[in-house]
Amino acid sequence: MKVDSRIIILAEASGGCSKIVTKEGGYLVNSTLTQLEEILPAAHFCRVNRSCIAGMDYITGFSADTILILDREVPLVKAYRTHFLEKVKIVI
Numbered sequence: 203m204k205v206d207s208r209i210i211i212l213a214e215a216s217g218g219c220s221k222i223v224t225k226e227g228g229y230l231v232n233s234t235l236t237q238l239e240e241i242l243p244a245a246h247f248c249r250v251n252r253s254c255i256a257g258m259d260y261i262t263g264f265s266a267d268t269i270l271i272l273d274r275e276v277p278l279v280k281a282y283r284t285h286f287l288e289k290v291k292i293v294i
Contacts, residue, residue, distance in 0.1 A: 205229060207246065211260045211271060213238050215253035248289050251279045258289060 205222055212223040215235050222229040231238070235255055239247070242255065250256045256271055263270040269278050269286075278286060 203229065207242055208259075210242070210247075211257050212274075212276070213242070213247075213255040248286050249282050250286055251277050251282060261290075264290075 205224065209224045209226070210222055211225065213235060214221045214223065216230060218234065220231050220233055220235055220238055222231055235249070235253065239249055239255055246258050247255050248258055250269055254276055256269060256276060260271050261269050262272065264278060264286075266283070267278055268275050270276075
């Protein structure tokens with residue numbers, strides 16, 4: 203099954219696979235987050251922690267250590283913070 207990348211809200215690590223989260227539901231794919239990160243459009247997705255890639259179009263807010271994606275809080279860790287802030291064009 204193909205999933206249009208424009209509807210992907212999150213990609214989460216799930217063992218050796220990944221779970222793709224959309225408004226319609228979740229899909230388990232046989233790819234690691236690193237593999238997904240390579241094929242998803244870089245302009246629309248950003249790794250925010252070791253186990254999560256966020257769809258930039260669905261982020262509704264953020265703080266120094268958390269992003270709000272729809273109604274869910276996802277940790278934004280220091281290792282990925284600078285890259286995330288560059289994507290949202292925020293300079294500290």
